Amino acid sequence: MLTGHKLKALQELIAASSKEEIAWINGYLTGLVGNGHSNGNGHAAASANGNGQSVTTTVKKVTLAFGTETGNAKKLATNLAAVAKKKGINARLIGLDQYKITDLPKEDYFFVVISTQGEGEPPLPAKKFYDYIHENQLSLPELKYSVLALGDTSYPLYCKTGEDVDARFNGFGAKRVVELQRCDVDYEADAQQWFEKVLQYLDTATSLAPTIVPTAAPIEKKAAGKKYYKGLVNTNINLNDRGSNKQTFHIEISSDEKVEYEPGDALAIIPENKKWVVEKILQLTGIDRELEIQTAKKTASVEQLLTKHLNICYLLSSAVKKYASITQQEIPDTRMDLVDLLRIYPVKNAEQFADVVKMLPAIAPRLYSISSSPNAHDGEVHLTVGKHSFQAKNEERFGLCSEFLGELPVGTAITFYIHKNRSFKLPAADKDIIMIGPGTGVAPFRSFLAERDSTGASGKNWFFFGEQHFTTDFLYQTELQNFVATGVLTNIDLAFSRDQADKIYVQHRMLQKAKELYSWIDNGAYIYISGTKDPMSKDVENALLLIIEEQGNKSKEDAVKYLEKMKDENRYEKDVY
Numbered sequence: 001m002l003t004g005h006k007l008k009a010l011q012e013l014i015a016a017s018s019k020e021e022i023a024w025i026n027g028y029l030t031g032l033v034g035n036g037h038s039n040g041n042g043h044a045a046a047s048a049n050g051n052g053q054s055v056t057t058t059v060k061k062v063t064l065a066f067g068t069e070t071g072n073a074k075k076l077a078t079n080l081a082a083v084a085k086k087k088g089i090n091a092r093l094i095g096l097d098q099y100k101i102t103d104l105p106k107e108d109y110f111f112v113v114i115s116t117q118g119e120g121e122p123p124l125p126a127k128k129f130y131d132y133i134h135e136n137q138l139s140l141p142e143l144k145y146s147v148l149a150l151g152d153t154s155y156p157l158y159c160k161t162g163e164d165v166d167a168r169f170n171g172f173g174a175k176r177v178v179e180l181q182r183c184d185v186d187y188e189a190d191a192q193q194w195f196e197k198v199l200q201y202l203d204t205a206t207s208l209a210p211t212i213v214p215t216a217a218p219i220e221k222k223a224a225g226k227k228y229y230k231g232l233v234n235t236n237i238n239l240n241d242r243g244s245n246k247q248t249f250h251i252e253i254s255s256d257e258k259v260e261y262e263p264g265d266a267l268a269i270i271p272e273n274k275k276w277v278v279e280k281i282l283q284l285t286g287i288d289r290e291l292e293i294q295t296a297k298k299t300a301s302v303e304q305l306l307t308k309h310l311n312i313c314y315l316l317s318s319a320v321k322k323y324a325s326i327t328q329q330e331i332p333d334t335r336m337d338l339v340d341l342l343r344i345y346p347v348k349n350a351e352q353f354a355d356v357v358k359m360l361p362a363i364a365p366r367l368y369s370i371s372s373s374p375n376a377h378d379g380e381v382h383l384t385v386g387k388h389s390f391q392a393k394n395e396e397r398f399g400l401c402s403e404f405l406g407e408l409p410v411g412t413a414i415t416f417y418i419h420k421n422r423s424f425k426l427p428a429a430d431k432d433i434i435m436i437g438p439g440t441g442v443a444p445f446r447s448f449l450a451e452r453d454s455t456g457a458s459g460k461n462w463f464f465f466g467e468q469h470f471t472t473d474f475l476y477q478t479e480l481q482n483f484v485a486t487g488v489l490t491n492i493d494l495a496f497s498r499d500q501a502d503k504i505y506v507q508h509r510m511l512q513k514a515k516e517l518y519s520w521i522d523n524g525a526y527i528y529i530s531g532t533k534d535p536m537s538k539d540v541e542n543a544l545l546l547i548i549e550e551q552g553n554k555s556k557e558d559a560v561k562y563l564e565k566m567k568d569e570n571r572y573e574k575d576v577y
């Protein structure tokens, strides 16, 4: 704290300064502190020349790297790079998938914006970078860095990737110049604050003339957490006909409150665990179902916790390890349902099980692309949910959330939140769009078409849809045919894979229409893919590359560059899972 003549001098300086000059002083001092310009006596070591310019700093290399899966981190890093440029800071913007890892020791300032995906994993394009910094011990004593971590507090491992990257750089001896900032799905205000700190730091650290230039937007007041909505299930029907191998539920949810979303966004929901499994656990452990337990996020009865809040399905091996430690048993490194653990490696007593309950992570939310349009379906949100099936222990099992949603009776109250997908958005009304969405991939395109229909958008619309059989699996057949009849859908191409001897998929239909498809693309059409990541989205991308190569008379490499450029222009977007 300042006292005596120093305080007086500061007060005099402030009294004699304009608002802008005070803002400048603020930025300058923040930069000095962030830059570590302090000597042993706590005095600022950097000096200012007669013009108020820092004389200790030189222009250095600033890199802004992003690791993203659904585009949020890229969008934020791009905004920051643009604002930095306006301030005269030449920041290099780069995706971590493109980043040459051997450049790290040559960096001066390295800022990372990165999300967490899967179960606490890095986004796929950042995996190589993430693995490298975890598998190698680097020495980066000169590097100054900071990390903006995107995540979702509803996941058990909140912002884990950002935390890991931050910890590794710290371990490499790099200097953290702005504290790690974690952001929930409503990340704007927190990200903006991190931006401000980074820019203020860079302002002083990299420029000879630190100036306070306003950033893109003023800092919004942060609301208390993300917005949860309460809704009622109005409709829940199976879109597949009798005899189909599939079950796809069309679910309509109404809410008294206006749900803020745009076509391309998803709805996030936390499923409940199956009642019979919870009963089995209560029976196996002998615990009192009414016993109140305090966990990291929630205090409630054991029954409530096991039903609505805690993950008991397919526990991560880290949770199995904790179980082994609490129950003091040797358990192989594996993933397992809690009920199976309890059967094979029983707890000693109810008290020991209470300790197990305390360490269980929360149930992770599941996302579903919204299939309604805010303009066409006022007061409602629609979902298109495929009942997910898989093999485990030699039997067919069903996914927790998709089964839970499929079984929700009309009238059930549910809680949800909106997951914004900023990189899967309709373009301007006059642009043409090509939508490729087999199976539940139809969901965002039903939203796109309804939105374009209700807003009278003039751009052309082409939809590729596929499923197993025409008679049982043509999801939203009547609606799509109506869109064709009214001219909203300019083209529709269908691929029913099992209606003939040879399997026909959407990518085959695309290749059959290669010439027309390329002419749309070359005329500026936007391409969207939605549905299964593997193998569908990869097969579709390969077909697109082939079409660009053959129809555009390009080499393979040029076709890849062409699609990359489309990606950069937001003309090639994916919503795949």
Ligand SMILES: Cc1cc2nc3c(=O)[nH]c(=O)nc-3n(C[C@H](O)[C@H](O)[C@H](O)COP(=O)(O)OP(=O)(O)OC[C@H]3O[C@@H](n4cnc5c(N)ncnc54)[C@H](O)[C@@H]3O)c2cc1C
Binding pocket: 266, 313, 314, 336, 337, 366, 367, 368, 369, 370, 384, 385, 386, 387, 388, 389, 390, 391, 392, 398, 399, 400, 401, 402, 403, 440, 441, 443, 575, 576, 577
């Ligand atoms: C942006 C986005 C949009 C999406 N949009 C849609 C959409 O519009 N429609 C749609 O239907 N889906 C959509 N999804 C997928 C959806 O979020 C869920 O992933 C899907 O419904 C499966 O969830 P589940 O809870 O039913 O399955 P889970 O229970 O989570 O099971 C998933 C997988 O975990 C493994 N597993 C689980 N339990 C066990 C066990 N006991 N033993 C062994 N393995 C096990 C299996 O491999 C299984 O396949 C979307 C996903 C994303 C990220």
Ligand SMILES: Cc1cc2nc3c(=O)[nH]c(=O)nc-3n(C[C@H](O)[C@H](O)[C@H](O)COP(=O)(O)O)c2cc1C
Binding pocket: 067, 068, 069, 070, 071, 072, 073, 074, 114, 115, 116, 117, 118, 119, 120, 121, 123, 150, 151, 152, 153, 155, 156, 157, 158, 159, 160, 184, 185, 367
């Ligand atoms: C399938 C999936 C899994 C996710 N897993 C996590 C997680 O384990 N921890 C977390 O904090 N956030 C998790 N998230 C939330 C994302 O990090 C968050 O939505 C972020 O804004 C995405 O940024 P991106 O678009 O740059 O990838 C997950 C999101 C999805 C879609």
